Amino acid sequence: MVKKRVVHCGTGNIGADGLRGILQHPDLDLVGHYVWSEDKVGRDSGELIGGAKAGVIATNNWDELLALDADCISFFGDSIGREKETAATVCRFLERGTNAVTPSVFAWAHPETCPAEYKDIVLEACAKGNSTAFFSGIDPGWATTDLAIAALAGANRVDCVRGMELGCMAEYTASYVFREYFGFGKEPGFKPLLVSGGFMREMWTPTLHAIADVLGVKLDEIKLTYETDSLDHDIVVGIGEIKAGESSAVHFTLEGWSGGQPLVIVEHNDLVDMDAGKQWSRPFGPKNMAYRIEIEGDPTFTIEQNFSHYDGCKICAMAVVNAIPAVCDATPGLKSPLEIRRYWSRNVRENATRACTVLPDSPRSVR
Numbered sequence: 001m002v003k004k005r006v007v008h009c010g011t012g013n014i015g016a017d018g019l020r021g022i023l024q025h026p027d028l029d030l031v032g033h034y035v036w037s038e039d040k041v042g043r044d045s046g047e048l049i050g051g052a053k054a055g056v057i058a059t060n061n062w063d064e065l066l067a068l069d070a071d072c073i074s075f076f077g078d079s080i081g082r083e084k085e086t087a088a089t090v091c092r093f094l095e096r097g098t099n100a101v102t103p104s105v106f107a108w109a110h111p112e113t114c115p116a117e118y119k120d121i122v123l124e125a126c127a128k129g130n131s132t133a134f135f136s137g138i139d140p141g142w143a144t145t146d147l148a149i150a151a152l153a154g155a156n157r158v159d160c161v162r163g164m165e166l167g168c169m170a171e172y173t174a175s176y177v178f179r180e181y182f183g184f185g186k187e188p189g190f191k192p193l194l195v196s197g198g199f200m201r202e203m204w205t206p207t208l209h210a211i212a213d214v215l216g217v218k219l220d221e222i223k224l225t226y227e228t229d230s231l232d233h234d235i236v237v238g239i240g241e242i243k244a245g246e247s248s249a250v251h252f253t254l255e256g257w258s259g260g261q262p263l264v265i266v267e268h269n270d271l272v273d274m275d276a277g278k279q280w281s282r283p284f285g286p287k288n289m290a291y292r293i294e295i296e297g298d299p300t301f302t303i304e305q306n307f308s309h310y311d312g313c314k315i316c317a318m319a320v321v322n323a324i325p326a327v328c329d330a331t332p333g334l335k336s337p338l339e340i341r342r343y344w345s346r347n348v349r350e351n352a353t354r355a356c357t358v359l360p361d362s363p364r365s366v367r
Contacts, residue, residue, distance in 0.1 A: 001027055003026075003027055003028055003029040004027060004028050004029065004071040004072055004324055004325055004328050005029050005031045005068070005070040005071045005072075006022050006028050006029065006030055006031065006032075006070055006071065006072050006073070006074055006324060007030075007031060007032035007033070007034070007065045007068060007070045007072070007073045007074070007093070007098070008022055008030060008032070008033050008034070008045070008073070008074045008076070009033075009034040009035075009073065009074070009075045009076055009077050010034075010074075010075070010076030010077050010078075011035055011040065011048050011049060011058075012076070012078065013313050014076055014103065014313045014316050014317050015076035015077070015317070016048075016049045017313050017314045017316075017317035017318070018074055018076045018317035018318075018320060018321050019033070019045060019048075019049055020049055020051065020317075021314075021317055021318050021321040021322075021347075022074065022321055022324075023045075023046060023051065023054055024347050025321060025322075025324075025346065025347055026346050026347060027324075027325050027346055028321070028324060028325075030045060030054055030056050031056065031068050031070050032056065032059070032064070032065040032068050032070060033045040033048075033056050033057075033058045033059070034058070034059060034060065034062065034065055034077075035048070035058040035059070035060060036060065036077070038060070040058050041058055041059060041060050042057060042058065042059075043057070043058050044056065044057060044058075045057070045058055062089065062092065066092060066093060066096050066098075069096065069097065069098065070093075070098050071098065071099060071324075071328050072098060072099040072100065072101060072324050072327065072328055073090065073093045073098050073099070073100050073101075073102075074100075074101050074102070074320060074321060074324065075089070075090050075100060075101070075102040075104055075105075076102070076103060076104065076317070076320075077089075077104055078104070079104040079105065079106075080177055080181070083105070083106070083107065083118075084117070084118075086102075086104050086105055087105050087107070087108075087118055087121060087122065088121065090102060090104075090105060090122075090133070091121050091122055091124075091125035092125075093129075093131075094122065094125035094126050094128075094129050094131045094133055095125045095128045095129045095131075096129055096131075097129040097130060097131055098129070098131060099131050099132045099133070099134075099324075099327050099328050100131070100132075100133045100134070100327075101133075101134045101135075101136065101320050101321070101323050101324055101327055102133075102134075102135055102320065103135065103136060103137030103138075103141060103316060103317075103319075103320050105118065105122075105135055106135070106140060106202060106203050106206070107119075107202070107206075108122060108133060108134075108135040108334055109135045109140050109141070109145070109206035109207065109210070110205075110206030110207075110209045110210050110213075110336065111333075111334045111335065111336050111339075112209070112213070112336075113205070113206065113209050114206075114334065119334070122334050123333065123334060126332045126333050126334060127332065127333075129332075130332050131332055132327050132328070132330045132331070132332055132333060132334075132335055132340075133333075133334045133335070134323055134327045134330075134334075134335050134340060136319045136320050136323055136337065137316050137319060137320060138291070138312060138315055138316035138319060139163075139165050139207075139291060140203055140204055140206060140207050141316070141319055141320075142315075142319035142337075143163075143165075143291035143305060143315070143319075144163035144165070144204075144207050144266060144291060144293075145163075145207050145210045145211065145337060146319075146337050147163075147291065147293055147303065147305065148161055148163050148211055148293045149210075149211065149214050149337070149338070151293045151295055151301075151303050152214065152215075152295065154295075154299075154301065155295050155297060155298075155299070155301075156297065156298045156299065157297040157298040158215060158295065158296075158297045159261075159263075159296045159297040160261070160262055160263055160264070160265065160294075160295075160296040160297070161211050161215075161263070161264050161265070161293070161294070161295055161296075162264075162265040162266075162267060162292075162293070162294040162296070163207065163211075163264075163265070163266050163267070163291070163292075163293055164266075164267045164268070164269070164281060164290075164291065164292040164293075164294070165267075165268045165269070165270065165290075165291055166268075166269050166281055166282050166283050166289070166290045166291075166292060167269075167270075167271065167282065167283050167287075167288045167289035167290055168271045168272065168273065168274050168288040168289065168309075169238075169270055169271065169272055169289075169309065170237040170238055170271075170272045170273060170309075171237075171238050171309045171310075172237075172238045172239065172272075172309070173238040173239060174239070175239040175240060178239045178272075179192075179239065180192060180193055181193045181194050181197075181199055182194055182250050182270065183226075183228060183247050183250055184239060184242065184246075184247050184248065184250060184272055185239065185240070185241075185242045185243075185246050185247060185248075186228075186246060186247050187245070187246060187247075188228065188230070188245070188247075190247070191226075192226075194226065194250075194252065195224070195226045195252075200224055200226075200252060200254055201222065201224070201254065204254045204266040205222060205254065207264075207266055208222065208254065208255075208256035208264045208266065209256075210336065210337075211256075211264045212256060212258070212263065212264055214338070215263070215264075217258050217263060218258060219256040219257065219258055219263070219264070220257055220258055220259070221256075221257040222254065222255065222256055222257070223254075223255045223257060223262075224252065224253065224254050224255070225251075225252060225253045225255075226250075226251075226252045227251050227252070228247035228249060228250055228251070229247070229248065229249035229251070229276050229277045229279070229280075230244070230245050230246055230247055230248050230249070230276065231244060231248050231273060231275060231276050232244050232245075235248065235272070235273050237272045237273070238272075239272070242272065248271065248272050248273050248276040248277075249269065249270070249271045249272075249273075249276035249277025249280070250268065250269075250270045250271075250277075251267075251268065251269050251270075251277060251280045252267070252268050253265055253266065253267045253268075254266045267281075269281055269282060274288065283304065283306050284304050284306065285304060285306025286306070287306050287307055287308050287311075288308065288309070289306070289307050289308060289309055289312050290304050290305060290306045290307070291304070291305045292304040292305075318345065322343050322344060322345055322346075323340065323343050325343065326340045326341045326342070326343040327340055329341065
């Protein structure tokens with residue numbers, strides 16, 4: 001199998017895990033690397049993440065990377081507050097004929113309901129470059145969409161599907177996003193951008209529609225709830241100090257209603273201290289983070305993925321990186337998870353006995 005040549009963007013918490021995953025993937029070859037920080041320009045990509053030299057020098061020149069005509073770009077840049085700029089950057093590669101995988105352009109999560117301002121540019125770019133674009137991540141993404149769809153294979157009657165993010169995020173350092181978007185460290189009654197700016201709907205409505213699609217139903221209405229909890233003492237976490245009485249737990253739901261009842265629900269109980277928000281669900285497992293899928297109906301059952309904060313970053317990254325070969329093999333356009341072939345990790349421990357693996361033929365005859 002010929003390795004796919006990949007350009008990568010990002011060396012933040014999740015971007016670094018994505019870069020590491022590319023370097024360790026047996027079917028991928030890193031050929032270019034974009035960085036935002038001037039102090040990272042000119043340095044070896046492997047050394048930037050504490051590893052051995054990769055033989056690729058990081059740059060902040062997009063034109064240099066476009067000229068490589070790679071098979072795929074994995075774009076992990078921070079898009080919060082610059083969503084349209086991010087989409088436009090990725091589309092430059094798509095126009096060139098380079099496929100794209102990203103956890104950054106949230107609007108692309110459900111192609112059918114993607115807003116026109118994001119859908120038109122990506123479809124035009126894919127048509128021009130005969131290329132494919134694919135969004136994934138952890139939530140929104142694999143843990144609340146793909147995992148829920150997989151769980152439905154074991155269901156008979158489905159009354160409601162609930163995808164949940166649960167647990168403690170004390171290690172996160174993205175202060176602006178946590179405070180202004182989610183409302184951590186704010187006084188009671190504060191309306192964060194999650195609610196006032198429509199961010200909750202933008203982020204997770206595609207998840208509701210993706211699950212409704214596979215169930216063959218239409219959502220009549222989407223409702224949201226938002227509430228917080230606090231502690232009676234000050235704490236210091238990754239985003240800084242949170243005083244007594246300020247929000248240290250954020251609980252919200254986005255509900256897709258059909259036939260007068262909720263049919264698909266995204267629910268978060270996000271904490272920065274495990275003593276906060278005890279009235280809401282939390283992980284069953286021993287680690288402090290989880291994604292849980294609850295299928296209500298006949299039968300009723302639960303699937304939980306339990307992990308540490310640091311492993312959560314890796315899961316988010318690898319749901320994107322592992323998709324690269326499948327995306328490169330897909331037909332052109334903006335694709336949902338059900339429109340590319342199934343994919344998985346191929347990085348197996350070295351002493352395992354190898355077998356001859358034949359992957360499905362590519363439906364794309366010409367690249």
